[in-house]
Amino acid sequence: MAAATFSEVLPTGPAHDGNDQGFWDGLRAGALCLPRCAACGTWRTVGRPLCADCWSFDSTWEPVRAAGTVFSWARSQRQLMSELDVAVPYVSIVVALDDVPVRLLGLLVGTDQAPRIGDRVVGEIQRPANAEWPVLRWRPEVAA
Template structure:
């Protein structure tokens, strides 16, 4: 495994609640939790944030803290800083993973892997919350650490 130092990464701004429906996600990160919506009517986990369950149409599905562990479903490594994302210029190359969360019904969520560029589909990862800072617009951000099998 090509190990790199676990480090903080910049984030594409703006971050934080953009619409009221996603506010519980961001408040969860501020409190050190990963929160995903979970419909109590039909037991469906929901990501991205929604006012209505896509299965049973129940309104305002609640948010639940879930363990931030999962497996890599897909990934990509970025080797070039694009003009629209200049804040990442000093961080290339970096790897972004689409992580499947078994504790959230298999919902998938994106994030940067901070300890290596060498990941593989099916690899176990553990989430960590990068503290709020200037490079993240004052909001914490979910990141991933790839675990060795």
């Protein structure tokens, strides 16, 4: 599938406004870090300058366990972007984290099977060859 009109570099790294800097710095340091309101303790989704509960601008970046369940998934069968170092088909998932009320988008790797909603997954930090910053990939949790 020739769709070489896009950049071959995987789009990663902080936005110009820096509101998500701690997330990317965390991945580089080997941890999933998410923003939490310094005033009221509410977990935020990444990239927002303000707490929508108490309107404080102050937040801290706290490490969070990269484990959760599949909230939804979609399997791409046609290449709509060329930056991915994964050929179609690939499965994108929304992960509901175990420990904080935040969902993250991710790519499911290490399996050829489509997941089911509710399946347990664990995250691992990877540095794709075509990416400047690391990304979080997800694998099915192996039963202990």
